[in-house]
Ligand SMILES: [Zn+2]
């Protein structure tokens with residue numbers, strides 16, 4: 001695997017401001033915990049096929065952000081990390 005999403009892998013939390021109010025969005029993946037069988041990987045793969053973003057090429061992982069203030073979902077694209085970036089991040093924690 002050449003690229004991986006740091007949010008899916010629990011390395012960083014989702015960081016994105018709401019485009020309406022500037023509030024920090026919550027990771028919408030958590031919302032689906034209430035419904036049981038949510039698989040983030042499955043949902044994201046479906047989104048990649050449906051939304052027309054060229055994320056396969058740009059190595060972006062699409063997440064759903066939730067603004068509790070506006071009560072809207074927003075799509076957040078997370079830039080996936082390369083192995084080099086991942087190792088640099090690990091070194092930073094040493
Ligand atoms: Zn992800």
Ligand SMILES: [Zn+2]
Pocket residue numbers: 018019020021022023067068069070071
């Ligand atoms: Zn908002």
